[in-house]
Amino acid sequence: MAKKTLTKPAKGTRDFLPEDLRRREYVTGVIREVYEAHGFVPLETPTFERLETLLGKYGDEGDQLVFKILHRGQQLVDGIRQASLHIAEPGNIVVGRSGETAAGAEKLLADMGLRYDLTVPLARVYAEYPGKLPAVLKRYQIQPVWRADTPGKGRFREFYQCDVDVVGSPSQVVEAEVTGAVAQCLERLGFEDYQIRLNHRALLRALIEVAGIDVAQETEAIVALDKLDKVGAEGVLAELEQKGVAAEARQQLLDLVLGSPTLEQLGARVAGHAGGTAAVAELQEILRLAAVTPAGARLCFDPTLARGLGYYTGAIFEIQVKDLAGSLGGGGRYDGLIGMFSGKDVPACGFSIGLERILVVMEQRGMFKDLGAGVDCVVAATEPDRVEAALQLSYQLRQAGLRVELSPKADKPGKVRKAADGRGVPWVVLVTAEEGSALLWSRAKPEVTDDRVPEAALAERMQG
Amino acid sequence: MAKKTLTKPAKGTRDFLPEDLRRREYVTGVIREVYEAHGFVPLETPTFERLETLLGKYGDEGDQLVFKILHRGQQLVDGIRQASLHIAEPGNIVVGRSGETAAGAEKLLADMGLRYDLTVPLARVYAEYPGKLPAVLKRYQIQPVWRADTPGKGRFREFYQCDVDVVGSPSQVVEAEVTGAVAQCLERLGFEDYQIRLNHRALLRALIEVAGIDVAQETEAIVALDKLDKVGAEGVLAELEQKGVAAEARQQLLDLVLGSPTLEQLGARVAGHAGGTAAVAELQEILRLAAVTPAGARLCFDPTLARGLGYYTGAIFEIQVKDLAGSLGGGGRYDGLIGMFSGKDVPACGFSIGLERILVVMEQRGMFKDLGAGVDCVVAATEPDRVEAALQLSYQLRQAGLRVELSPKADKPGKVRKAADGRGVPWVVLVTAEEGSALLWSRAKPEVTDDRVPEAALAERMQG
Numbered sequence: 058m059a060k061k062t063l064t065k066p067a068k069g070t071r072d073f074l075p076e077d078l079r080r081r082e083y084v085t086g087v088i089r090e091v092y093e094a095h096g097f098v099p100l101e102t103p104t105f106e107r108l109e110t111l112l113g114k115y116g117d118e119g120d121q122l123v124f125k126i127l128h129r130g131q132q133l134v135d136g137i138r139q140a141s142l143h144i145a146e147p148g149n150i151v152v153g154r155s156g157e158t159a160a161g162a163e164k165l166l167a168d169m170g171l172r173y174d175l176t177v178p179l180a181r182v183y184a185e186y187p188g189k190l191p192a193v194l195k196r197y198q199i200q201p202v203w204r205a206d207t208p209g210k211g212r213f214r215e216f217y218q219c220d221v222d223v224v225g226s227p228s229q230v231v232e233a234e235v236t237g238a239v240a241q242c243l244e245r246l247g248f249e250d251y252q253i254r255l256n257h258r259a260l261l262r263a264l265i266e267v268a269g270i271d272v273a274q275e276t277e278a279i280v281a282l283d284k285l286d287k288v289g290a291e292g293v294l295a296e297l298e299q300k301g302v303a304a305e306a307r308q309q310l311l312d313l314v315l316g317s318p319t320l321e322q323l324g325a326r327v328a329g330h331a332g333g334t335a336a337v338a339e340l341q342e343i344l345r346l347a348a349v350t351p352a353g354a355r356l357c358f359d360p361t362l363a364r365g366l367g368y369y370t371g372a373i374f375e376i377q378v379k380d381l382a383g384s385l386g387g388g389g390r391y392d393g394l395i396g397m398f399s400g401k402d403v404p405a406c407g408f409s410i411g412l413e414r415i416l417v418v419m420e421q422r423g424m425f426k427d428l429g430a431g432v433d434c435v436v437a438a439t440e441p442d443r444v445e446a447a448l449q450l451s452y453q454l455r456q457a458g459l460r461v462e463l464s465p466k467a468d469k470p471g472k473v474r475k476a477a478d479g480r481g482v483p484w485v486v487l488v489t490a491e492e493g494s495a496l497l498w499s500r501a502k503p504e505v506t507d508d509r510v511p512e513a514a515l516a517e518r519m520q521g
Numbered sequence: 522m523a524k525k526t527l528t529k530p531a532k533g534t535r536d537f538l539p540e541d542l543r544r545r546e547y548v549t550g551v552i553r554e555v556y557e558a559h560g561f562v563p564l565e566t567p568t569f570e571r572l573e574t575l576l577g578k579y580g581d582e583g584d585q586l587v588f589k590i591l592h593r594g595q596q597l598v599d600g601i602r603q604a605s606l607h608i609a610e611p612g613n614i615v616v617g618r619s620g621e622t623a624a625g626a627e628k629l630l631a632d633m634g635l636r637y638d639l640t641v642p643l644a645r646v647y648a649e650y651p652g653k654l655p656a657v658l659k660r661y662q663i664q665p666v667w668r669a670d671t672p673g674k675g676r677f678r679e680f681y682q683c684d685v686d687v688v689g690s691p692s693q694v695v696e697a698e699v700t701g702a703v704a705q706c707l708e709r710l711g712f713e714d715y716q717i718r719l720n721h722r723a724l725l726r727a728l729i730e731v732a733g734i735d736v737a738q739e740t741e742a743i744v745a746l747d748k749l750d751k752v753g754a755e756g757v758l759a760e761l762e763q764k765g766v767a768a769e770a771r772q773q774l775l776d777l778v779l780g781s782p783t784l785e786q787l788g789a790r791v792a793g794h795a796g797g798t799a800a801v802a803e804l805q806e807i808l809r810l811a812a813v814t815p816a817g818a819r820l821c822f823d824p825t826l827a828r829g830l831g832y833y834t835g836a837i838f839e840i841q842v843k844d845l846a847g848s849l850g851g852g853g854r855y856d857g858l859i860g861m862f863s864g865k866d867v868p869a870c871g872f873s874i875g876l877e878r879i880l881v882v883m884e885q886r887g888m889f890k891d892l893g894a895g896v897d898c899v900v901a902a903t904e905p906d907r908v909e910a911a912l913q914l915s916y917q918l919r920q921a922g923l924r925v926e927l928s929p930k931a932d933k934p935g936k937v938r939k940a941a942d943g944r945g946v947p948w949v950v951l952v953t954a955e956e957g958s959a960l961l962w963s964r965a966k967p968e969v970t971d972d973r974v975p976e977a978a979l980a981e982r983m984q985g
Contacts, residue, residue: 072642141601
């Protein structure tokens with residue numbers, strides 16, 4: 058037998074013990090129920106995908122964060138031979154900084170990667186089963202994803218996403234429904250102080266153009282603008298300057314969004330811009346429709362919201378909770394992405410709830426109600442020759458719908474009660490020498506230790 | 522936009538579309554419910570573990586089947602340099618057949634591996650959280666595992682296991698409860714013709730010794746004996762001969778087990794062997810206790826049952842279904858394994874249900890009842906200006922507990938009904954120009970297309 062080994066879970070991952078799981082399952086259960094009430098159906102995809110399915114979809118940085126699975130057998134031997142040439146030959150283009158070298162070699166040594174998000178697998182599935190899926194696919198997917206990031210507080214290498222997406226419809230009813238579903242999830246979970254920030258990718262482009270910023274600088278300008286609530290106007294101006302945006306243009310961009318303009322006001326400011334005007338009209342339609350959904354009072358137009366991912370093409374959303382940096386989830390319309398595997402244009406819009414952050418916030422705020430111990434009662438015999446009777450009684454109580462933990466050996470009443478109490482199990486049934494009845498103890502009345510109850514009446518007493 | 526790419530899931534893995542998931546979730550739901558009724562609590566562990574946690578636990582063949590995750594960054598560069606030396610130097614011990622070469626290099630290139638089973642992670646968790654877990658831990662775990670096997674019919678590289686284990690008790694009550702739980706799962710799922718074969722690892726050793734076979738040949742002899750029901754007595758004798766077991770000893774071994782001896786008869790045949798006698802007594806105790814559990818009538822002593830895994834130390838079980846080669850799951854007592862990380866001796870016993878085979882058999886035999894379409898009704902507007910009203914009505918119906926799919930755009934009644942019908946959705950609600958009421962269509966009475974119902978009465982009509 059080996060001596061004690063390192064038994065922590067791998068870096069950035071966690072073991073979920075029963076108490077953790079009860080909380081996680083409670084939250085995913087609520088989310089699942091709300092998604093299903095909205096007519097979304099479940100999908101699950103494999104943990105790993107071919108590397109060519111994953112790479113090139115998340116940018117260079119994303120590619121590096123994909124966990125790759127080593128080739129096996131002869132392919133591995135061949136891969137090592139080739140990869141070693143990359144390392145050994147100084148003239149080879151992939152030799153240089155270690156990041157580049159490793160990235161070049163990775164493709165020779167690995168054939169698959171762990172799922173990085175739930176959107177690329179959805180796109181692959183939508184292309185693969187055209188006949189088996191409805192024309193407008195409303196799917197939800199609650200599964201872990203993996204990223205080879207540096208773990209930190211609340212940041213993991215394995216974490217769950219809870220996605221809803223509607224594929225195949227360009228209608229703004231979709232935006233109203235996905236935000237409505239997410240709002241209902243948050244409300245059922247007990248969130249009261251959240252907002253769903255709303256903006257539009259085409260409106261951001263319009264702002265850039267109206268401000269006179271070169272379209273080549275669009276991404277950098279939007280990234281800078283997104284930080285307005287964190288770094289303030291001065292900070293945004295400094296970043297825009299650093300990125301080489303001209304003084305007049307950067308001030309112009311700020312002027313367009315400062316003062317928390319309403320959607321109507323912003324519409325006036327981009328009035329001459331066709332794309333901007335169309336985007337404002339779409340946002341107005343979303344707000345009009347959302348008024349009859351749970352998201353109605355929560356949607357809040359914010360022209361500085363950008364969201365990192367480059368693939369959005371229309372409305373974008375982000376859940377904001379008071380006093381919390383970062384968001385609990387976000388989404389938007391991304392009409393170009395789903396078609397990447399099929400070569401067709403397919404409209405799509407979705408929302409992703411970040412389970413880990415939801416759990417952290419709910420825990421910090423004491424939002425979990427008592428979820429119980431997962432076991433209704435402990436049954437134990439007090440004499441070794443009564444263990445068989447305790448086993449039989451356990452099955453009778455299970456038959457009545459109770460979750461029963463049987464002690465595998467006879468034990469002293471006080472010891473059994475204390476252990477059950479410590480774990481929050483509400484009832485203890487002690488099978489003694491006396492046949493046909495048992496001692497029932499309740500955590501709610503711990504002082505009563507001599508309550509003898511006929512076996513046939515036990516289940517009712519515990520359930521009543 | 523790229524042209525059509527290969528969109529199949531990676532080799533040996535599967536996408537689970539909504540209909541697949543309904544069946545999978547139905548089965549895991551039943552298993553979960555039964556396990557929880559037995560007082561088992563859930564555990565989940567990370568998808569990947571450190572390689573040193575996994576390797577050396579499953580034999581050389583198992584080690585090769587572990588999917589390994591490539592190092593990243595500078596560690597990868599260093600690993601390639603070292604691995605290339607292994608490949609390049611003919612004198613190096615790891616050069617030889619490609620399998621050996623790759624295995625030697627893998628440890629230099631990878632730091633983690635995908636979970637291979639649910640037992641090694643349980644052992645790690647049990648060692649890591651001694652204060653957080655009860656002294657006798659009854660845990661269940663339903664998660665996928667991964668093996669880099671050659672995929673085939675019903676054999677996957679990603680597949681689910683449903684494990685129950687009791688850690689920390691040497692009592693035979695545990696064997697009675699885990700087999701009882703598994704039997705109840707199978708019964709709830711509708712299996713009627715199964716048996717749980719029962720044997721004991723120490724009894725197998727006794728048979729080997731009583732037959733006069735060298736203990737060094739124990740494993741090979743047991744593997745040969747395990748094939749008795751497939752290859753018959755002649756086949757087993759031939760394999761034993763090939764493995765170098767003496768003629769008299771191999772005939773002796775066969776004589777000990779042939780003729781379907783009862784446990785009592787076999788006890789008499791190994792009467793002089795202390796370990797064998799103790800094993801027979803344990804099996805008798807298990808059968809005595811199991812008589813009051815759902816496993817009672819299903820347990821069936823079989824002295825030829827061996828099970829592949831070397832880590833069993835006591836009773837072993839295997840689910841056998843008529844007309845089906847292979848088993849639906851198995852388990853046993855393995856008192857030496859859990860302690861491998863803590864350095865302590867920890868008794869343990871468990872059972873693993875193979876979800877994939879259960880699903881295949883249930884499908885083949887038509888054992889699934891109608892699990893529905895996952896959606897109770899489709900709501901659609903017949904006029905574009907009524908889409909908002911349809912959205913509002915959808916939320917009213919959801920509030921009443923229905924799972925409602927809203928069509929994002931107005932459509933022709935016939936088209937909506939046909940699509941809903943094709944997908945098995947039982948109800949269609951059409952929101953027309955007439956306010957305050959809608960047309961209700963039922964899949965059960967498809968000929969009635971003009972049933973106008975007040976909005977307030979719709980939910981009750983569909984639920985009633």
